[in-house]
Amino acid sequence: MTVAAAERSRTVQWIGATAVGAAILAAVLIAWKGSELLLDATANGLSLGAIYALLALGFVIIFKATQVVNFAHGAIAALGAFFVAYFATVLNFPGRLATGLPAWLQWSLSVVVAVFVIAFAGLVIERVTIRPMVGEPLFAIAMVTIGLDIVVRTVTVDFIGADPRPLGDPWAASTRELGSVTVADTEIVTFFAALVLVAAVAWFFRSKTGVAMRATAFDQEAARAQGISVGRIFAISWMIGAALAGIAGVFSSLFPRAATGVGPTTAFFAFRAFPAIILGGLDSIVGAVVGGFAIGLAESFAGAYFTWSGLGSGFAGIVPYLVMLLVLLIRPYGLFGTEEIRRV
Amino acid sequence: MRGRWKLVVALLAFALVAAACGDDDDTAATTAATTAAPATTAAPGTTAAPGTTAAPATTAAPAEILTDVGVDLDAGVIKVGLLSDLTGVFGALVSPIVVGHEVYWDDVNAKGGVNGLTVELVIEDTEYLVDKHVQLYEELKDDVVAFGHSTGSPHTVAIREALEEDGIFAIPLTWYSGWSDPAINANLLPHGVPYCIEAMNLLDYITTTEGGTKVAVVSLPGDYGQDSAQGAKKAIDALDLELVYDGEGQIIPGQDLKPIADAIVASEADIVFITGSPGNVPEIYGQAIAQGFVARWTGALPSWNPAYIAPGSPIKDAIERDWLGDSYIALWSSPGAAVVRDLVATYRPDQTPHDFIGEGVVEAIIMHQALLKAYELGDMTQAGLVAAAKSIANLDFGDLAPPEDYVSAADDRLQRTSAVLFKPSQADLAAGGTGVEIIETNYVSPLAESYVFEETCFSI
Numbered sequence: 092m093t094v095a096a097a098e099r100s101r102t103v104q105w106i107g108a109t110a111v112g113a114a115i116l117a118a119v120l121i122a123w124k125g126s127e128l129l130l131d132a133t134a135n136g137l138s139l140g141a142i143y144a145l146l147a148l149g150f151v152i153i154f155k156a157t158q159v160v161n162f163a164h165g166a167i168a169a170l171g172a173f174f175v176a177y178f179a180t181v182l183n184f185p186g187r188l189a190t191g192l193p194a195w196l197q198w199s200l201s202v203v204v205a206v207f208v209i210a211f212a213g214l215v216i217e218r219v220t221i222r223p224m225v226g227e228p229l230f231a232i233a234m235v236t237i238g239l240d241i242v243v244r245t246v247t248v249d250f251i252g253a254d255p256r257p258l259g260d261p262w263a264a265s266t267r268e269l270g271s272v273t274v275a276d277t278e279i280v281t282f283f284a285a286l287v288l289v290a291a292v293a294w295f296f297r298s299k300t301g302v303a304m305r306a307t308a309f310d311q312e313a314a315r316a317q318g319i320s321v322g323r324i325f326a327i328s329w330m331i332g333a334a335l336a337g338i339a340g341v342f343s344s345l346f347p348r349a350a351t352g353v354g355p356t357t358a359f360f361a362f363r364a365f366p367a368i369i370l371g372g373l374d375s376i377v378g379a380v381v382g383g384f385a386i387g388l389a390e391s392f393a394g395a396y397f398t399w400s401g402l403g404s405g406f407a408g409i410v411p412y413l414v415m416l417l418v419l420l421i422r423p424y425g426l427f428g429t430e431e432i433r434r435v
Numbered sequence: 436m437r438g439r440w441k442l443v444v445a446l447l448a449f450a451l452v453a454a455a456c457g458d459d460d461d462t463a464a465t466t467a468a469t470t471a472a473p474a475t476t477a478a479p480g481t482t483a484a485p486g487t488t489a490a491p492a493t494t495a496a497p498a499e500i501l502t503d504v505g506v507d508l509d510a511g512v513i514k515v516g517l518l519s520d521l522t523g524v525f526g527a528l529v530s531p532i533v534v535g536h537e538v539y540w541d542d543v544n545a546k547g548g549v550n551g552l553t554v555e556l557v558i559e560d561t562e563y564l565v566d567k568h569v570q571l572y573e574e575l576k577d578d579v580v581a582f583g584h585s586t587g588s589p590h591t592v593a594i595r596e597a598l599e600e601d602g603i604f605a606i607p608l609t610w611y612s613g614w615s616d617p618a619i620n621a622n623l624l625p626h627g628v629p630y631c632i633e634a635m636n637l638l639d640y641i642t643t644t645e646g647g648t649k650v651a652v653v654s655l656p657g658d659y660g661q662d663s664a665q666g667a668k669k670a671i672d673a674l675d676l677e678l679v680y681d682g683e684g685q686i687i688p689g690q691d692l693k694p695i696a697d698a699i700v701a702s703e704a705d706i707v708f709i710t711g712s713p714g715n716v717p718e719i720y721g722q723a724i725a726q727g728f729v730a731r732w733t734g735a736l737p738s739w740n741p742a743y744i745a746p747g748s749p750i751k752d753a754i755e756r757d758w759l760g761d762s763y764i765a766l767w768s769s770p771g772a773a774v775v776r777d778l779v780a781t782y783r784p785d786q787t788p789h790d791f792i793g794e795g796v797v798e799a800i801i802m803h804q805a806l807l808k809a810y811e812l813g814d815m816t817q818a819g820l821v822a823a824a825k826s827i828a829n830l831d832f833g834d835l836a837p838p839e840d841y842v843s844a845a846d847d848r849l850q851r852t853s854a855v856l857f858k859p860s861q862a863d864l865a866a867g868g869t870g871v872e873i874i875e876t877n878y879v880s881p882l883a884e885s886y887v888f889e890e891t892c893f894s895i
Contacts, residue, residue, distance in 0.1 A: 131697070131726075135693055139691060253527040253531070254527045254740065254741075254742040255527070255713070257746075257747035257748050258747075259747050262749075264724065264749040264750055264752075264753060266726075273726050273727050274725075275725045345749075346721050346725070346749035346750065347696075347718070347721030347722045347724070348722075349717070349718060350717035350720060350748070350750045351713070351740070351742050351743060351745075351748050351749075354713075354714060355526055355527075355714075356524060356688075356689075362689075363689070363691075391693070394691055394693055394697070395694060407690065407691060407694055408691070
């Protein structure tokens with residue numbers, strides 16, 4: 092059996108074991124508190140996980156290509172959400188140029204414009220603050236991103252003002268019945284938009300630029316020797332990372348999760364995605380997505396089922412870290428992270 | 436590479452300075468000052484009384500005035516500190532309160548100041564962080580004569596002993612019932628109905644006028660949330676209601692709050708009493724109504740934010756239907772807030788109307804009265820201001836807020852009056868108001884009226 096075949100076999104075993112475990116867990120939970128709570132927790136976990144997955148994906152893309160741990164990711168997410176609020180509700184752009192379009196499409200176009208702006212902001216950040224640091228210790232670059240976080244967050248809060256800004260989405264507080272559970276339309280949109288974006292990223296990595304990005308992530312010197320512009324790859328990774336963060340910021344600012352829009356504390360939401368990033372593996376695109384949904388579901392299920400007063404509602408908040416800790420004890424590089432071997 | 440470092444540092448420094456300069460032009464930088472022995476200076480002449488209807492009159496000038504920190508008679512300046520949460524979880528509410536201070540002192544200064552002395556505000560952003568609050572207190576205490584407000588219950592608790600040791604007084608921007616306890620309020624001048632009594636007023640009013648017996652209580656942990664929750668529980672006991680969900684202290688900011696919303700929905704409560712912040716109340720409310728849950732929602736005033744019913748808010752229709760709140764001061768549209776509207780029209784004509792501007796005006800009136808009293812007594816040292824402030828037996832705010840008494844015994848001075856009860860109103864917002872419909876003014880519930888204050892509702 093080849094190494095690749097062995098790896099595939101191991102992956103299949105993992106997936107099989109996970110599926111069996113999930114089925115047993117579901118059966119136990121249904122027997123305990125019925126199917127309605129299970130479906131409700133699953134729906135919430137999937138929409139929450141979709142946001143975590145987008146945040147983790149953007150973070151991992153930047154890390155994988157540049158080895159930079161971007162602590163400004165949450166601030167960039169909040170800035171992206173602000174841009175959507177600004178384009179959709181203040182400027183009504185580009186909606187006012189196409190008033191005949193349905194509301195959801197007008198709003199989606201505002202999101203697209205805002206995503207381009209935040210991607211450009213990512214490019215500027217990379218060029219101005221990260222590029223000059225190439226070759227410096229990674230710790231120093233991480234410190235720069237902490238400074239960036241403060242700067243971008245402060246500027247964003249100034250932009251937002253004292254009150255939260257609604258994003259002007261057409262779904263507002265509308266809900267619908269899915270079987271026996273009531274789900275907000277925005278949660279459904281969040282989930283499917285995340286799936287589309289994950290698929291788009293997967294497709295991108297198969298394109299010429301995507302392959303160049305993967306090659307750069309694997310070995311920068313070798314990539315450079317093959318004629319790949321590493322600097323360009325760095326810029327593209329920051330643009331994609333910022334765009335994904337911005338979109339995650341939008342979804343985290345919608346009803347019912349943030350019922351009044353993007354506010355001064357939106358940036359901190361991204362920190363909740365860190366367990367997802369670590370769980371999946373810092374350098375794994377697949378891991379970011381799987382980790383995001385796993386953590387979202389774990390948090391949602393903990394909130395739904397661990398309700399006895401001795402634990403308090405805050406217990407759900409530490410479950411992602413417990414899951415992360417458990418997985419790291421078994422797989423120190425995360426579920427899908429690259430195992431680092433050092434010669435000593 | 437050294438050049439690149441310099442570039443990065445320079446850019447970051449520039450960005451930080453640019454960000455700090457943003458919209459906060461009025462935020463004064465802290466200036467270092469030394470604490471010196473009190474100086475005795477000839478008093479400046481008295482000037483005409485401030486023109487606002489709420490402002491106290493000018494007092495007679497004594498022959499000599501004692502000063503130490505924050506009052507410079509030669510320069511004609513009094514420095515008053517504000518420990519404000521401008522960018523934290525209550526930033527949306529505290530920012531307009533600071534505007535209230537600014538317009539009030541602009542008016543006083545324009546009309547001759549406090550007996551000829553100009554009042555300067557030294558405003559610092561605590562971000563609603565206790566450690567930063569304490570740090571800023573330590574920085575400002577050698578620069579200002581007193582604190583025009585100290586934002587947050589745990590934050591004010593953290594500096595309470597230091598205030599006593601340093602002999603400085605502060606107006607708590609928090610309505611913790613403990614401030615009514617002489618044992619812990621030595622250097623604090625609270626005003627308004629405490630959270631605990633506020634909860635009694637709200638639940639008594641709602642159950643009397645609308646009915647409902649099943650109550651869910653949910654709050655932030657700490658002096659603010661749990662003081663309010665304890666008041667709600669006292670009301671539930673006294674009014675023979677049923678506590679169907681006890682979420683006291685269960686709101687953990689930054690975490691997924693859907694479990695709390697789920698518990699509220701599962702409880703099938705008629706009334707939800709929630710004490711949180713504008714950052715987390717809409718999340719819990721949104722998660723609950725997303726499941727089709729309908730009930731009467733109420734809670735401590737800082738839980739409410741007019742932004743909930745602003746155009747574009749996804750929850751504006753639902754919360755207009757569900758919310759009933761109260762206020763410690765007359766709200767923007769009330770007749771009692773005419774003085775606030777006049778001040779804003781004169782000194783901040785571009786300011787968006789906000790209910791909490793009046794709170795800043797009330798705090799400034801308390802400070803103004805204390806300064807006048809200290810001036811009259813000839814002692815404008817920090818300690819002299821404490822003594823002057825604590826001798827105010829009856830402070831009348833007109834119709835802007837219920838009167839306060841800082842001399843009587845705790846139960847006698849306990850504020851039991853909610854200045855207004857209100858419901859959200861998009862019609863009022865569209866008409867240029869702040870989005871409230873006043874349904875009662877100066878409301879005291881029978882329960883609050885009969886409540887005997889012996890100790891704080893929630894112990895620190």
